[in-house]
Amino acid sequence: xxxxxxxxxxxxxxxxxxxxxxxxxxxxxxxxxxxxxxxxxxxxxxxxxxxxxxxxxxxxxxxxxxxxxxxxxxxxxxxxxxxxxxxxxxxxxxxxxxxxxxxxxxxxxxxxxxxxxxxxxxxxxxxxxxxxxxxxxxxxxxxxxxxxxxxxxxxxxxxxxxxxxxxxxxxxxxxxxxxxxxxxxxxxxxxxxxxxxxxxxxxxxxxxxxxxxxxxxxxxxxxxxxxxxxxxxxxxxxxxxxxxxxxxxxxxxxxxxxxxxxxxxxxxxxxxxxxxxxxxxxxxx
Amino acid sequence: xxxxxxxxxxxxxxxxxxxxxxxxxxxxxxxxxxxxxxxxxxxxxxxxxxxxxxxxxxxxxxxxxxxxxxxxxxxxxxxxxxxxxxxxxxxxxxxxxxxxxxxxxxxxxxxxxxxxxxxxxxxxxxxxxxxxxxxxxxxxxxxxxxxxxxxxxxxxxxxxxxxxxxxxxxxxxxxxxxxxxxxxxxxxxxxxxxxxxxxxxxxxxxxxxxxxxxxxxxxxxxxxxxxxxxxxxxxxxxxxxxxxxxxxxxxxxxxxxxxxxxxxxxxxxxxxxxxxxxxxxxxxxxxxxxxxxxxxxxxxxxxxxxxxxxxxxxxxxxxxxxxxxxxxxxxxx
Numbered sequence: 001x002x003x004x005x006x007x008x009x010x011x012x013x014x015x016x017x018x019x020x021x022x023x024x025x026x027x028x029x030x031x032x033x034x035x036x037x038x039x040x041x042x043x044x045x046x047x048x049x050x051x052x053x054x055x056x057x058x059x060x061x062x063x064x065x066x067x068x069x070x071x072x073x074x075x076x077x078x079x080x081x082x083x084x085x086x087x088x089x090x091x092x093x094x095x096x097x098x099x100x101x102x103x104x105x106x107x108x109x110x111x112x113x114x115x116x117x118x119x120x121x122x123x124x125x126x127x128x129x130x131x132x133x134x135x136x137x138x139x140x141x142x143x144x145x146x147x148x149x150x151x152x153x154x155x156x157x158x159x160x161x162x163x164x165x166x167x168x169x170x171x172x173x174x175x176x177x178x179x180x181x182x183x184x185x186x187x188x189x190x191x192x193x194x195x196x197x198x199x200x201x202x203x204x205x206x207x208x209x210x211x212x213x214x215x216x217x218x219x220x221x222x223x224x225x226x227x228x229x230x231x232x233x234x235x236x237x238x239x240x241x242x243x244x245x246x247x248x249x250x251x252x253x254x255x256x257x258x259x260x261x262x263x264x265x266x267x268x269x270x271x272x273x274x275x276x277x278x279x280x281x282x283x284x285x
Numbered sequence: 286x287x288x289x290x291x292x293x294x295x296x297x298x299x300x301x302x303x304x305x306x307x308x309x310x311x312x313x314x315x316x317x318x319x320x321x322x323x324x325x326x327x328x329x330x331x332x333x334x335x336x337x338x339x340x341x342x343x344x345x346x347x348x349x350x351x352x353x354x355x356x357x358x359x360x361x362x363x364x365x366x367x368x369x370x371x372x373x374x375x376x377x378x379x380x381x382x383x384x385x386x387x388x389x390x391x392x393x394x395x396x397x398x399x400x401x402x403x404x405x406x407x408x409x410x411x412x413x414x415x416x417x418x419x420x421x422x423x424x425x426x427x428x429x430x431x432x433x434x435x436x437x438x439x440x441x442x443x444x445x446x447x448x449x450x451x452x453x454x455x456x457x458x459x460x461x462x463x464x465x466x467x468x469x470x471x472x473x474x475x476x477x478x479x480x481x482x483x484x485x486x487x488x489x490x491x492x493x494x495x496x497x498x499x500x501x502x503x504x505x506x507x508x509x510x511x512x513x514x515x516x517x518x519x520x521x522x523x524x525x526x527x528x529x530x531x532x533x534x535x536x537x538x539x540x541x542x543x544x545x546x547x548x549x550x551x552x553x554x555x556x557x558x559x560x561x562x563x564x565x566x567x568x569x570x571x572x573x574x575x576x577x578x579x580x581x582x583x584x585x586x587x588x589x590x591x592x593x594x595x596x597x598x599x600x601x602x603x604x605x606x607x608x609x610x611x612x613x614x615x616x617x618x
Contacts (some may be wrong), residue, residue, distance in 0.1 A: 169397040170408070176349050176390055177412040178381040187411055191402040 018265030032071035087147035100162025117152035202267035307511035330516030452483035460529035
């Protein structure tokens with residue numbers, strides 16, 4: 001795997017660009033640990049200052065330094081995306097592999113649940129969820145809910161691969177040698193679907209960050225934890241664009257776009273790696 | 286040669302594929318009333334054209350069946366050093382205990398038994414480790430010694446299957462199946478995808494392993510040349526039934542069943558100039574086999590009795606068996 005990553009880094013421009021962009025975002029998020037200001041304190045610096053050397057990205061109308069505030073925001077946003085991705089990957093892998101391998105009635109039950117989740121309209125459900133939860137809404141809770149809604153497409157994808165793996169000779173031999181089902185799935189089938197999982201993880205992070213930003217901008221999340229969406233929400237509340245505080249909107253949006261492009265490039269280059277035709281040329285390396 | 290205590294005794298085995306969907310029931314009689322025995326240290330060949338039930342038969346013997354394939358009647362009894370196990374009367378733990386250690390199965394297309402995304406070593410560990418009660422270093426030693434004995438470089442353990450050639454993969458698959466030195470090996474067309482030169486090498490390897498371990502072997506292929514080369518005894522199947530059985534040399538020199546006669550007559554011989562005549566017709570559908578002898582619609586010797594009665598397996602001198610009214614007139618009702 002390390003070798004594959006190194007080759008991708010060397011020969012695949014999309015991958016290199018994606019890694020650089022994402023690396024930048026991650027380092028930026030890491031700066032939050034050395035921030036001089038706690039994220040929720042306001043009026044610690046003069047307000048509405050444009051970008052300058054003392055305040056790199058300017059200050060907000062609430063007297064916060066935008067640079068340091070943004071480090072917290074992007075950290076929370078990335079963590080949110082990762083949490084959703086990890087939990088939904090676990091769900092989709094478990095359900096996809098089991099459904100594809102077991103077949104029959106198990107497959108039918110799991111896939112009817114799966115299809116139910118595919119047709120559910122996500123956005124209205126998330127808004128409804130906010131109105132029900134109101135004050136007890138936190139980003140951890142939102143991440144859990146989105147993970148529960150975000151696994152279905154990929155579970156179907158993994159199931160289709162697993163169905164074909166089930167009929168291969170090495171699966172038959174595994175069964176014949178007395179391997180338990182759990183071991184067959186984890187040791188024999190999981191390595192096959194890992195590339196797909198990597199690729200869909202990127203897409204899943206993009207999807208969850210996008211939805212989180214949308215919900216936050218509209219104020220349908222916990223607005224006291226700074227995320228990129230929450231930052232934009234507060235900027236809108238203070239009519240930042242009308243007041244001429246353009247940097248309050250511009251920098252969060254720019255950062256989230258950089259994150260999206262980075263993840264997208266990674267997903268695309270991973271897809272190229274998964275494509276059997278391009279993989280064929282790598283055989284023997 | 287079959288001795289007093291055969292390692293494998295199959296009797297009256299019936300295995301059908303039964304499907305039922307939307308109220309339509311279908312039954313494919315892939316293995317119908319098959320009985321035979323395999324003795325210790327013997328290579329038993331199963332011949333017959335494609336779709337005559339060879340693979341189904343040995344899957345059933347190996348207890349590697351999954352629905353819709355079901356065993357309706359008969360028994361498969363293994364006898365490993367005095368311990369007898371009836372595969373369809375034993376619990377799962379007992380069968381699991383047999384596998385790999387006593388009974389191993391080289392599957393059809395077995396060059397694909399190696400997981401393409403894992404190293405060969407991982408496949409050895411996955412399939413065989415549980416069956417050898419040894420710690421990992423001792424297990425590695427056993428595997429490497431075994432590979433060396435089969436003239437394979439232990440370096441293949443660190444390769445991925447796609448880095449090996451087809452013949453190499455086939456050899457590794459055979460090594461994998463024999464690493465626990467099983468008393469009984471079932472090989473389903475292990476040479477099907479190989480050219481004759483590699484095939485020869487693989488056959489030599491199988492024979493060598495079999496001699497060295499002293500195990501019994503069932504060898505399935507439609508390639509009669511391979512059977513003539515390898516097997517001590519030969520069973521010929523037609524449409525789900527065993528029609529003739531005997532020592533390989535005898536069957537080749539004096540086939541009794543008309544199907545065997547044509548099968549062997551179809552082999553090209555050096556110096557022959559006349560064109561070969563094929564049998565009319567095709568093998569029957571096993572979902573709706575003809576009544577009586579299943580070969581009668583194509584049989585040049587067919588009689589009235591063949592259309593209504595199933596010829597019983599008649600045992601002749603020296604253990605030769607054949608199921609045909611024309612070859613054994615005494616068996617007619």
